[in-house]
Amino acid sequence: MVKRSIVMLSALLLVTGCGDDEDTPRAAEGQVELDFWTFWGSETRRPIIEKMINDYNESQDEVFVKHTFLPWGDIWTKNLASIAAGNPADIIVNDINSVAQRADNNQVTDLSTYIDDEFMDQFYPNLRETVEVEDGTYAVPFNTDTRVLFYNKTAFEEAGLDPEQPPETWEELEEYAKQLDIKNGDRYEQIGFYPLWGSFGADAWMTNADDGRGFVEDGEVTVNTEKKVEAMEWVAQWRERYGGQTIDALTAEFGSEQANPFINGQVAMWVDVGTFYTQIRDYGDGMDFGVASIPAFDESSDNWSTGGGFVVEIPAGSDHPEEAMDFIEYITGEEAQKYWATENFDNVANIAGSEAALEELEGQEQEVFSFLNDNLAVTRTYPLTIEYPETVTKINPIVDRIMLGELEPGEGLDQAQKSIEQDKR
Numbered sequence: 001m002v003k004r005s006i007v008m009l010s011a012l013l014l015v016t017g018c019g020d021d022e023d024t025p026r027a028a029e030g031q032v033e034l035d036f037w038t039f040w041g042s043e044t045r046r047p048i049i050e051k052m053i054n055d056y057n058e059s060q061d062e063v064f065v066k067h068t069f070l071p072w073g074d075i076w077t078k079n080l081a082s083i084a085a086g087n088p089a090d091i092i093v094n095d096i097n098s099v100a101q102r103a104d105n106n107q108v109t110d111l112s113t114y115i116d117d118e119f120m121d122q123f124y125p126n127l128r129e130t131v132e133v134e135d136g137t138y139a140v141p142f143n144t145d146t147r148v149l150f151y152n153k154t155a156f157e158e159a160g161l162d163p164e165q166p167p168e169t170w171e172e173l174e175e176y177a178k179q180l181d182i183k184n185g186d187r188y189e190q191i192g193f194y195p196l197w198g199s200f201g202a203d204a205w206m207t208n209a210d211d212g213r214g215f216v217e218d219g220e221v222t223v224n225t226e227k228k229v230e231a232m233e234w235v236a237q238w239r240e241r242y243g244g245q246t247i248d249a250l251t252a253e254f255g256s257e258q259a260n261p262f263i264n265g266q267v268a269m270w271v272d273v274g275t276f277y278t279q280i281r282d283y284g285d286g287m288d289f290g291v292a293s294i295p296a297f298d299e300s301s302d303n304w305s306t307g308g309g310f311v312v313e314i315p316a317g318s319d320h321p322e323e324a325m326d327f328i329e330y331i332t333g334e335e336a337q338k339y340w341a342t343e344n345f346d347n348v349a350n351i352a353g354s355e356a357a358l359e360e361l362e363g364q365e366q367e368v369f370s371f372l373n374d375n376l377a378v379t380r381t382y383p384l385t386i387e388y389p390e391t392v393t394k395i396n397p398i399v400d401r402i403m404l405g406e407l408e409p410g411e412g413l414d415q416a417q418k419s420i421e422q423d424k425r
Helices: 045-059 074-085 096-104 125-131 153-158 170-180 202-208 228-241 244-251 276-283 321-331 335-343 351-360 364-379 391-403 409-422
Strands: 032-039 063-069 093-097 138-146 147-152 181-186 189-191 270-271 289-292 306-307 307-315 379-381
Touching: 032 074, 032 289, 032 321, 032 409, 045 063, 045 153, 045 335, 063 321, 074 093, 093 096, 093 321, 096 125, 096 289, 096 307, 125 307, 147 153, 147 276, 147 306, 153 170, 153 181, 202 228, 202 306, 202 391, 228 244, 228 306, 228 391, 228 409, 270 276, 276 364, 289 364, 306 364, 321 335, 335 351, 351 364, 364 379, 391 409
Parallel strands: 032 063, 032 093, 306 379
Antiparallel strands: 093 307, 138 307, 147 270, 147 289, 181 189
C-alpha cells in the first residue's frame, strides 16, 4: 500500500502537458497517476470532492489522483465503452444497486485481494450486502440516502392538525390530506398530499405496504402479492381523487428551489430524500416544517423506506488497482466521510464517519441529520438481480398503464410477474 506522509502542496513537483492549463496540477516524475471519474460537477459538490482528492494527494508522494468530471448518464456509457476498449478509468463512482450486474458482466475488479472483513465492517451492513457478490467484493460503499416525509407545520396548524403529530399510517395520511386540501372554485390552492410527487414512486409504496419486500426476494419474484396489489390500488385512487388533468397540470408547473411546490406552499406534505432539507433551509424563507418517517401501511407495519446511493469501484482492466484501492480506502475512511457528510448534508456509508458528522452539526441540521441516520434502520436498498435483470423495466410501463386506468392493478401486476419470470436468466 501507499506510504502516507505529510506533504505540503508547494513541495509537490507540478508538471503540465502540452496545451493544458499551466495551473493544472499533474503527477510528478515517478508518481503513479490515477484517473478518477465522477459526475459531481455542481457548484456544491465539485469543490468538496476535489478538496478530498487534493488532501489525498498531499498526504503522500507516490500517487497522484486527477479528477475527471462526466455528466450524469454520460459517465455510465463512457465507462462501459472504455472497459470494452481496454482503457478504463482507474476509479469511478457508480450506482450501488447495479454492482452485481457489473460483476456478472466482468466489468469491475474484485477487490477481495486488497481488503478484508475488518475493512468492510466500517460500513452499514445493508450497503455492504449490495457490493458483495458470491465470494467477491466488487465495490466500496460511499454514500446512501433515505426517504422521509416533510410536512408544513404552519399548514397543519391552519387546518386544525397538531403540528407535532404527523401521520403514522396510510389511513391517517389520507385523512390529513383531506383536511389540508384548499380549493378555490375548480382550482386547488393547496394539495394536502400526492404519493407520486417527490422521490417515492409507486414501486416504493408497494414495498412499503409489503413489509419491505422487494420485487425479487431470495430468487423468487414477488410482484403480484396481495399487499402490492392493494398498494397499487391505493396509489391509483389518489389520481382519481384529484383528477388526472389537475395532477398533470400541477406537475408541469413544478420546479426546484423556490419553485418547488412544498417550499412555495402548493403542497403540504412531501416525500423526498433527506438532502431535500437543504433546499428548504436555503430557499424556504424560514419555513416551519417537520420531518417524519414514511407512514406505515397500517398499525401493525413498519415505516419502510427505500434507499439508493453510490459506490467507488475499480473498472475491469485498470492498470493500477493497488494504488486505486489505497485512494478508495482514503475517501471512504472516517475523516473523509465526515467531511462529505457535513459539507453535503449527505448520509455516508462509513458508520463512524456518519456518527462523527452528527457530533459536528448543530441546531436544526443536527436534529434532522440524526433523524435521517435513525431512519436508515427501516430503509432498504433493492439491488438489481442477476437472475431477473429486467425487473424494473418490466414493472414501470405496467405502473404507467395502471395510473392511466388502462389496467386494473391486479391484472397489471400479474402481467409483470409472469413477464419477469419468463425472462429468468
